[in-house]
Amino acid sequence: MAKSAASDLITPVVLSGGSGTRLWPMSRTLFPKQLLPLASADSLLVDTARRLQAPQFGPPILVCNQEHRFIVAEQLREAGFERRAIVLEPIGRNTAPAAAIGALLVAQTTPEGLVLMAASDAVIADTAAFQRAVATGAEAARKGALVTFGITPTRPETGYGYIRFDARGKKRGNGADCVPVAEFVEKPDQSTAEAYLKRGGYVWNSGMFLFRADRYLAELERFRPAIVAACRRAVAEAETDLDFLRLGQAAFAGCPAESIDYAVMEKTADAMVVPVSMGWNDIGSWGALWDIGDKDAAGNVVIGDVLLEDVRNSYVRTEDGKLVAAIGLDDIVLVITDDAVLAARRDRAQDVKRVVERLKLANRPEADVHTTVYRPWGSYQSVDAGARFQVKRLVVNPGAKLSAQMHHHRAEHWVVVHGTAKVLRGEDTVLLSENQSIYIPIGTVHRLENPGKVPLHLIEVQSGSYLGEDDIVRFQDDYGRG
Template sequence: MDWLSLGEMKIADSESKVVLTEESFPAVAVRIVPVVLAGGAGSRLWPMSRERYPKQLIDVLGPDSLLQATVQRMKGFYADGGTVSTPIIVCGDEHRFVTSEQLRARGIDARIVVEPARRDTAPALTLAAAAACSEGDDPIIVAMPADHAIENLTAFQLAIGLAAQHARRGAIVTLGVPPTRPDTGFGYIKLGSELDDGAHRIERFVEKPAAELAVQYLASEQYWWNSGIFAVRASVWLATLKIMQPAMHDACLLAHAQGASDGMYFHPGADAFKSSPSDSIDYAVMERLGLDERFAEGVVVPLDAGWSDLGSWDAVWEALEKDADGNAARGRVVFEGATSSFAHSQSRLIACVGVTNIVVVETDDAVLVADRSRVQEVKTVVSRMRALQAPEADAHRKVRRPWGYYDSIDRGERFQVKRIVVNPGGRLSLQLHHHRAEHWIVVSGTALVTRGGEEFMLSENQSTFIPLGVTHRLENPGKLPLELIEVQSGSYLGEDDIVRFDDTYGRA
């Protein structure tokens, strides 16, 4: 059956309606495909989260990154005889290597769909729905943002099981969180009529309210927080999108049809995907479901599992264990006479004395100090830093690459010093620079160096010089990490001064 064309579905499809009933779907076990949307930036969690290494890739709460924790959330899930398939991760090209590296570190098999450009969550989910149909059936996709926290996995999976039952019969289902406070940082869902199992029909979605309105929502008990977690049959999502957002539907399916696989990565057609409108799942589809009975039914299932979207440092403080004075900390932190505060240290000791309701976050190259009640303004600060072209706005001092990483130790007007670590078997691209020369000094391990027309080995305490304009490559042929110090000198030291001729990782 061609689920992408919906050719054999009992679906009434016109310019104005999509009618889906239980009879539209075969009564067989249905695959569940977890879909993790990992394309966000998370600038409110600066300085740990940055454009080139966003919050889903960092370990905000524990030893696992938020991405790793999200992908493992469906482990052991079972419902109605259906099987849970290999998860699909949708991420940007710049993050695909570190995403796959983090998955391998936890022994997780996954399919990674690489977005050619950022187009928000609706196009991302559409790419995933098309990929989920590639095995010829019509699975239920469970879409989860990669940057949320869940305390109670059992309660989470029970909610997903209930959502899957409604999705199986053709509904588009979201998980709603019964609010515990009048929070202005979340969108809300107004509950419609209650169903037999505790779920509700969706009456409407509500944008982030003002404080006074949020108090009214909490008191009414008719509004739940919008978790951003969805369950829907792939065919239902595609059919609904075809009616509501035809340009997005056509662009994304064309991009999928023109795509190609590269190992564990699937690359959609770039030009077609870039032609898609950019919109979120809520704006593109969900907010319209309750407005017209002819559309697919919208259902909200309660999620009472200690959910948090970790959208700010205050949310991180809420999610962490606290001491008797309400303080939460990670890393080397000492509190003295402090209350209701949060501190996160990556390396240096942080001492908080006599302070209340503050946030302190320390990294190798930046320190954030903020009032907990104003942490939403961190995003504005990051925008100001970008306007000033401060590199700390988007990149860490330590930058990960598919072959390893480099750490910018020092820099001046015409020089920069980097510590470079190349993984065993790692291989940098064959490249040259127009504006800088480089000195390489091996600290440990063995380096295979290509310089112009020659190739040679370097071991510990040996060095070489790469003149400006000369093609070169660095490789680690050994079984241990290769560590070296690189000293760059020249008129321009930006990372865009690289001309690649050959690259193992497809970046040439």
């Protein structure tokens, strides 16, 4: 395929939201599933971005929760993918406003430019079928249609909404046809789902959409003018913050929360659908990961250091170098992370959301964070803790710098185990290389920096009467934190 002219390129708008509940304990509120390497060695977000590297696409716009911004940016940077913008939502407002933001940004340069709305947390096994379906949809979208992509159903699924399409149209389901939408239908019950499957002409609503920026904005203006108005203000008041576009907070918070389906697609006369089979899976539960995983002869999907004795049709995953042995079990899910273990009957795995709710009610950190915590400058992990002390491993990215800070209640020992550290301590600046250490007394202003070209790893031993993260007085910060 010849490279298209820039104005013909489709701008993907990738939505990176997510509450981190359905794949707990691997996903957490501050580390939802799209940021995890669930279907390959890369995260679902990076897999999604890779799928969008075809010649028909320009650099994507990412729309994400501001809490996830450093991880999103770092994953894209590491993978080497360009992006047009990373838009920070101060609060989630569902998909119609996010699409409006994407359309407004594209329309700034190319009002008739095509926008592909895509989730960052779905698996699409057949990339070629995906790209073919997008190309098919693009033809209709250029003529003004609002195109959705419908997944040819393979089972009577009751967990998705369906799209009925015009049966007079072609319906080969290979992504080569774009046909009018007849009706959006709600999640059916079992017998209705079976009837849809038998009758044909129904596809699953994938939540992927393709349209011209101006057409979407025109239809949204017609059906939901308040959303367009709020989004225009949020973009007008947006601030550039490092690499990020931070939407105007008051404007966006005042925007009605609605899905694209409900706000536009179910109402417009120009809805079309590309029926397609492309190995799509929205990874709604651990059971879905078992569905799509590579299975051994006994039907098990196994990831990590696992020993099985007479186990069948199970999903066993261990993330922390921890050994797992399972004996005499069928149809279970067993997931081990650095701080938590999930064991569930496979067909009950979606109830993990109840566990997460209970954790949130109890204010347990396991709902929100991993023991590895990501920061703009790198990450840290708590590796040991006891009375009046704790041990962390810090990783500081090349060139990165922590804030200048001071603690009232703890002293810190730092031992460099890899790379080079530049440490400001009081009035002095010291350069430490591997195997050197420094002591930061209570109340001393200090600042840690990695002046080198490789990641700096250091072991921090904290001691003191209070070791909470909130014992910090920041004096200067490169990352806009108070």
